[in-house]
Amino acid sequence: MNKIVRFSIVLAGIAVSAVFTLSCEKDLPTRADYSAYAYASLDANGGSWKPVLLTSPDQITVPAPADVNSTAYQDELAVLRLAATNRTAEEVAAIAYWTNNPTLRWNEIALELVAKYNLIPGPNEDGSYTLPNPADPGATPNFPFAHPPYAVRALAYLSVAQFDGLIAAWHYKFTHNRPAPYAVDNSIPAAYTDNQLPSYPADGAVVAAASRDILSAMFPLEKDYLAEKAAEHMASLTWAGVNVQSDIDAGAFIGEEVAKIALNRAKTDGMSKAQCPKTVSDSIKTAAFDRFGWKWDNVESPPRPVGLTPLFGQVTMWNVPTVEEVRPPVPPTPGSPEYLENEQELKHFADNMTSEWRRIANFWQDGLGTYTPPGHWNRIAKEYIIKYKLNPLRTARAFAYLNMAMMDGGISCWDAKYYYHYPRPINLIPGFKTIAGTPNFPSYTSGHSVFSAAGAEVLSYIFPEEGLIFRNWALEAAISRVYGGIHWRFDAEVGTAQGIQVANYSINVAKNDGSE
Amino acid sequence: MKHNILPVCILALLPLFAPRVKAQTPSDAIMMEPRQFCGVLLYDHGSFDQYWEGAKLRKNGTIETVSRNSGLAMFAYGVVGQLNLIAGLPYVETHSTEPNGGKFNGANGLQDLSIALKYRFLNKQLGKGKLALISTLGFSMPVSNYLSDYRPYSLGFGAPELSLRGIIQYELDNGLYARTALAHLWRGQTEAERDYYYNNGSYYTPWMDVPNAWNYHAALGKWFFKYTLRVEAGFSGVHSVSGDDIRFYNAPQPTNKTVENLVGASAQYYFNKPKGLGVLGYFNRVIQGRNVGQTTGFGFGLTYVFKI
Numbered sequence: 001m002n003k004i005v006r007f008s009i010v011l012a013g014i015a016v017s018a019v020f021t022l023s024c025e026k027d028l029p030t031r032a033d034y035s036a037y038a039y040a041s042l043d044a045n046g047g048s049w050k051p052v053l054l055t056s057p058d059q060i061t062v063p064a065p066a067d068v069n070s071t072a073y074q075d076e077l078a079v080l081r082l083a084a085t086n087r088t089a090e091e092v093a094a095i096a097y098w099t100n101n102p103t104l105r106w107n108e109i110a111l112e113l114v115a116k117y118n119l120i121p122g123p124n125e126d127g128s129y130t131l132p133n134p135a136d137p138g139a140t141p142n143f144p145f146a147h148p149p150y151a152v153r154a155l156a157y158l159s160v161a162q163f164d165g166l167i168a169a170w171h172y173k174f175t176h177n178r179p180a181p182y183a184v185d186n187s188i189p190a191a192y193t194d195n196q197l198p199s200y201p202a203d204g205a206v207v208a209a210a211s212r213d214i215l216s217a218m219f220p221l222e223k224d225y226l227a228e229k230a231a232e233h234m235a236s237l238t239w240a241g242v243n244v245q246s247d248i249d250a251g252a253f254i255g256e257e258v259a260k261i262a263l264n265r266a267k268t269d270g271m272s273k274a275q276c277p278k279t280v281s282d283s284i285k286t287a288a289f290d291r292f293g294w295k296w297d298n299v300e301s302p303p304r305p306v307g308l309t310p311l312f313g314q315v316t317m318w319n320v321p322t323v324e325e326v327r328p329p330v331p332p333t334p335g336s337p338e339y340l341e342n343e344q345e346l347k348h349f350a351d352n353m354t355s356e357w358r359r360i361a362n363f364w365q366d367g368l369g370t371y372t373p374p375g376h377w378n379r380i381a382k383e384y385i386i387k388y389k390l391n392p393l394r395t396a397r398a399f400a401y402l403n404m405a406m407m408d409g410g411i412s413c414w415d416a417k418y419y420y421h422y423p424r425p426i427n428l429i430p431g432f433k434t435i436a437g438t439p440n441f442p443s444y445t446s447g448h449s450v451f452s453a454a455g456a457e458v459l460s461y462i463f464p465e466e467g468l469i470f471r472n473w474a475l476e477a478a479i480s481r482v483y484g485g486i487h488w489r490f491d492a493e494v495g496t497a498q499g500i501q502v503a504n505y506s507i508n509v510a511k512n513d514g515s516e
Numbered sequence: 517m518k519h520n521i522l523p524v525c526i527l528a529l530l531p532l533f534a535p536r537v538k539a540q541t542p543s544d545a546i547m548m549e550p551r552q553f554c555g556v557l558l559y560d561h562g563s564f565d566q567y568w569e570g571a572k573l574r575k576n577g578t579i580e581t582v583s584r585n586s587g588l589a590m591f592a593y594g595v596v597g598q599l600n601l602i603a604g605l606p607y608v609e610t611h612s613t614e615p616n617g618g619k620f621n622g623a624n625g626l627q628d629l630s631i632a633l634k635y636r637f638l639n640k641q642l643g644k645g646k647l648a649l650i651s652t653l654g655f656s657m658p659v660s661n662y663l664s665d666y667r668p669y670s671l672g673f674g675a676p677e678l679s680l681r682g683i684i685q686y687e688l689d690n691g692l693y694a695r696t697a698l699a700h701l702w703r704g705q706t707e708a709e710r711d712y713y714y715n716n717g718s719y720y721t722p723w724m725d726v727p728n729a730w731n732y733h734a735a736l737g738k739w740f741f742k743y744t745l746r747v748e749a750g751f752s753g754v755h756s757v758s759g760d761d762i763r764f765y766n767a768p769q770p771t772n773k774t775v776e777n778l779v780g781a782s783a784q785y786y787f788n789k790p791k792g793l794g795v796l797g798y799f800n801r802v803i804q805g806r807n808v809g810q811t812t813g814f815g816f817g818l819t820y821v822f823k824i
Contacts, residue, residue, distance in 0.1 A: 026705065029720045108718070115714040122765030123577070141764065301577030301617030350621070355661055362663070362709035369714055369766045379712065379720075426619045433621040435666075485621075 031108055032382055036100040036192035039391035043515070046393045047171025050513040051164040052318070052400060053261050057171035060257040062250040065178045065200040076244035080181050080188050083239050094236040100192040102204050102233060103162055103395045104382050106211035109229060110158050111371040111378060113219045117146035120368055120440070127302035131275060137220045144219065148447055149312045149410050152374035153271060154218040156318065156407040157262045159399035161214050165206040165258040166393045169251060173198040182241045191240035195391070201250035202243040203392050208233040209255025210262075217263050269316040274309035281306040288421030294334055296423045296442035307441045313415030318404035319505040323415045326502050328494045331422050331444045342488045346425050350433065350485055357483040358435060364448060364480035365436055373448045373477065374406045377455030380473070384463050397515060402458045405506035409454035409499045410447065416498070417442040425485055436484030445495035446487045449478035453499025454506075461507045474499070543697040543733045543752075545648050545685035547636050548594035551824050556590040556604075558817030564802075564809030567668070567768075568775075570761035571806055580616035582668045582809060585609045586627075588817075598636040602652075605629050605659065608671040623662060623669045628677075630656040645688040652699075654679040665708035665724065667768035668809060674706035674770065675726040691739030699731040701754075706770045715760050715771045724770045727756035746784045753777040762807050775806035784819075794819040 047057050054060070066072045083091075098105055121129055121141040130141060137143035144150050178200035182190035197203070212230035216223045234252065237243040243251075276284075289295040298304040313323055320326055332338040349357060366373045381402050385395050422444035426432050439447075456474035460467030478496045481487035548554055563583040566573050590604035611622030632654035639648045657676040658664075664674025681699035703726040711722045735750030759773030780800030787793045797816040802808065 026721075026723055028705075028723055028725060030718055031720065112714075112718045115712075115718060119764050119766055122574075299617060299619070301580070301615065303617075358663065359709045362665070363711070365710060366712075369763060370710070370712060371718075376712070433619050435621050437618060437620070 032104060032386065034099065034104070034386045035096060037386075037389050038193045039101075039195050039197075040389040041391060041394070042196060043170065043391060043393055044174050045514070046167060047174055049167050049170075049393075049397075049515050051167045052160045052404070053265060054164045054168065054258070057168040060168050060254050062172055062201055062253055065176050065246060065250070068178065068184050073244065073246070076246060077181055077185050077188070080238055080241055080244060081185065084188050084241055087239060091236070091239040094232050095191045095240045098204070098233050098236045098240075100195065100204075100242070101385075101390070101392050101395055103166075103207050103392050103399065104385060105233075106158070106162070106207055106215075107155075107378055107382060107399060109211070109226075110155060110215055111375045113215060113222055114146045114151040114154065114375050115369060115371045117142065117144055117219060118151065118369055118372060119145065120147070121145060123302050129302075129304055134220075134272070142221060146219075146372070147308055148372040148374060148451065149274065149309050149315075149414060150218075150271075151372040152403060152407045152410050152451065153266075153269075153315070154215070155374055155378060155399070156403040157218070157266050158211060158214045159396060159403045160318075161210040161255075161258050161262040162207050163393075163396035163400035164262070165210045165255050166203055166396045168254050168258065169201050169203045169206045170393055172201055172250070172254075173203070176200050178247070180242055181244055188241040190242065192242060197391075199243050200247045201254055202234075202237055202247040203251060204237045204243065205234050205248040205251025206255040206258075207392065207396075209252040210259045211255075213256060213259035214262060217259075217266070265316075270311065270314050274312040274315060276306065276311050278305045281310050284310050284418050285421055288419065292330070292333075292420065294423055295421045297427060298440055299426060299438075300440070304440050307418070308439065309414060309441075310418045313411055313413075313418055315407075315411050317408045317411050319509050320408050320412070320502060323412055326412045326498060327419065328416050328445055328498050331420055331488075331490055331494070334423070334428055338490070339488075342490060343425075343429055345489055346429065346432070346482065346485060349483055353435065353483075360476055360480045361436055361484035364452075364477040365484065366448070367437055373451040374403065374410070374455070376477075377402065377406060377452065377459070380455070380470070381459055381462075384459065384466060388463060394515070397510070397513075398459075398462045401462070401506050401510045402455055405454045405458045405503040406451050408506065409450040409502045412498055412502050413445050413447050413450040413495065414441075416445050417447075420444050422491075425488065432485065434485030436481070436486050438486045443487060444491050445498055446478060446481050446491040447495070448481050449474075449487075449492045449495025450499040450502070452477035453496040454503040455499075457500050457503035458507060458510075461510065543652075543681060543683060543695075543699070543731075545650055545683055545687075545693075545695055547598065547634070547650070548592050548600050548821075549823075550594045550596055552594040552821060553824050554592045554819060554821045556588070556592075556817060556819050558586075558588040558590070558796075558815055560584075560586040560588060560606075560813065560815035562809075562811040562813035564811045567809040568762075568805045568807055569764070573810065576765070578616060578618035579612050579620065579668060581613040583611055583613065584811075592634075598639075600634040602632040602634060602654075603630060610669040610671065612669075620669065623666060623671055625662050625671055626660040627658065627662065627671045628656040629659045630654060632679075642686070645686050645693075648683075648685045648687070650683040650685070652679070652681045652683070654681070663709060664706040664726075664770045665710070665713075667770070670770075673703065673726045675704040677704070678702040679731075681731070691743065693737050693739075695733075695735045695737070697731075697733040699733075701729045701731055703728055708770075713769065713771075714763075715769075726770050727759035727773055729754050729756045729774070731755075744786050744788070747781070748783075749779070749781040751777070751779050759807075768807055772807040774808050775804070776802055776808045777804040778802045778811075792821045794821070 132143035180199040182188045208230040212226045424443045452474040456470035459470045478492035565581040586606045586608045588606040592602045606627045608627045609624040634652045637649045662671040679701045683697040685695040687693035705723045708722045733752040737748030754776045756773040762768045782798035784796040799814045802811045
């Protein structure tokens with residue numbers, strides 16, 4: 001029995017050492033690693049910038065704040081003093097999480113919801129497909145299917161509402177110049193860097209309320225989760241000593257009002273008709289075939305009867321007057337020399353796949369279950385916003401123009417996709433296999449290329465020193481689809497040019513919005 | 517004692533019990549004598565046309581039937597006394613059958629190198645049979661840059677694994693035996709080629725945590741014909757201790773919580789002539805699982821034992 005004892009001791013010893021060996025695994029980051037910072041600029045004239053949807057910043061009116069010497073204000077300060085002396089661990093964590101640029105967090109929350117809902121409906125037992133139903137979002141499949149057009153649109157409305165709301169907030173902040181609580185009462189410790197930003201109305205509350213309301217409309221099943229997030233965010237403003245309740249109330253009011261205005265536009269922008277019925281989809285396909293002599297078909301098993309959002313190309317654009325004026329030229333006819341050259345190249349990539357091509361294909365894939373290509377560019381924007389320490393207003397502006405340009409790019413791309421209805425490589429090359437999933441819509445032009453080029457152009461405008469990096473990434477994202485075997489090179493190259501062209505409309509608006 | 521009459525080599529049990537995941541450290545009770553060397557060449561095949569998405573068994577026309585073929589080279593060596601050294605390396609190939617809707621390329625390449633130490637603590641006559649207590653300590657790691665984040669075609673989970681296993685076997689003098697084994701598998705992180713993924717929330721990193729797992733195993737077997745034929749049937753399971761489920765109609769990923777319970781049977785025969793040569797074959801089937809394919813598999817191979 002002595003041996004059995006030894007057996008057990010050795011087993012236990014090895015187990016302990018094994019646990020030690022593997023317990024030094026890296027902690028995996030679940031969000032951007034940044035904390036409150038000193039803004040690179042304050043933009044005291046931000047209230048005079050041109051909003052996107054508001055006719056003027058005082059279209060939403062909030063009352064003048066009570067004087068800092070008033071009883072009402074002093075009572076509000078007392079609440080903050082108490083909060084500061086009794087911060088719980090949760091409150092400290094919330095203060096650290098939200099920071100003094102919470103727009104970044106709300107963007108991050110939006111990306112997470114996109115990834116959560118970016119699940120394509122699967123077939124039913126009988127081979128039919130059921131579409132998500134906005135009137136019954138909890139039914140299977142859940143609403144929404146947050147595919148790239150859906151995602152970029154959600155991000156655009158989110159960012160535009162945040163931007164317009166913050167322009168209004170800046171307008172009132174520098175009209176009333178109410179100092180921050182910690183500046184009025186030095187017994188209130190400021191949790192964040194003192195940026196000399198007037199506190200009424202609370203910019204954090206504008207962003208919290210607007211984000212909550214836009215995202216609740218876009219992701220209705222997340223209403224409770226978003227309400228909880230917004231409540232914590234607004235409460236953290238008092239815990240952090242940066243806003244009193246009347247600052248927060250006024251900010252939340254602006255956020256709610258601006259969200260209503262944005263959602264009104266969303267209701268009538270044509271998105272609800274984008275996923276058209278089969279009859280319409282078939283007539284679009286027939287029209288393309290009559291015009292060009294080719295058509296794209298879904299070859300999944302069982303085949304999907306309608307491609308993804310055939311009428312997304314008719315959704316109202318932000319900064320481009322008509323989608324026709326940015327429609328790219330006709331792609332090469334299958335069988336033509338230019339086409340054959342493209343086909344040869346795809347076969348070459350597939351037959352000689354290198355680890356570098358594979359890495360690029362996977363890095364930019366941003367496929368089902370992820371935050372999509374527009375989400376990827378929002379993530380990139382976030383990293384540079386932190387690097388350049390933009391203030392909340394400039395942050396919202398960067399996201400607003402980025403996402404408007406990418407949504408316009410997506411609309412233009414989808415117009416081309418269904419106007420030309422060009423087949424995918426797996427449709428035309430017999431026996432062709434891919435390392436990326438072929439999406440459920442026509443090939444020409446490449447959505448990744450358009451989204452990425454548009455995103456890179458706007459980011460290059462916002463961060464000119466980084467332009468080369470952004471544009472190279474956009475080119476890499478574009479060619480990644482060719483490496484993946486799901487796009488022709490001309491889809492990528494024309495898509496890149498299209499993205500740049502479309503983005504310039506937004507950049508021209510941005511250049512004249514009074515912020516330069 | 518009787519085993520020494522013939523050279524015996526049964527590491528080939530490894531693919532029988534956790535076949536589609538990777539070559540595992542052995543869960544059998546056979547030991548090599550000092551300076552005895554055993555080489556194994558094995559072919560393994562598995563395929564499935566249904567898989568568990570979470571707890572729900574489903575079909576998927578986009579991948580249709582996924583097949584996996586492996587060639588495995590292994591050896592075991594009696595180092596000294598009751599200690600064996602075992603190593604193995606599989607080459608794996610995966611693909612979907614035609615026609616399928618996804619038209620995905622399969623994958624192929626060398627998978628993970630496994631190295632294990634096997635130590636017999638006890639081998640003692642107890643009543644009408646012999647009781648053996650054995651432990652294995654194993655380590656494996658990928659030896660090629662295969663992409664683990666390419667399920668269901670990926671060759672493996674792409675992370676280092678440390679395993680510790682305890683094995684108890686009782687064998688009657690008439691050759692009938694029962695064996696059970698329990699192992700814990702510590703699995704590290706695997707590197708994807710994207711730096712964002714969703715695992716019940718956002719992850720901003722290419723590193724994915726492959727869940728640790730328990731592996732259990734039970735078998736009944738018997739020797740026939742003067743210890744030249746061994747027939748065995750068993751049950752085995754691998755259970756992740758954490759992880760997420762495959763999402764609706766979505767691809768699996770290395771972070772998934774996998775459960776794989778399978779039954780199998782094997783037979784091995786050792787020739788008198790040429791001395792040292794053996795053949796084996798097996799069949800197995802996943803009977804219940806979570807986030808894995810409902811795989812049916814078989815394999816066959818050659819073993820050869822000689823003294824250095």
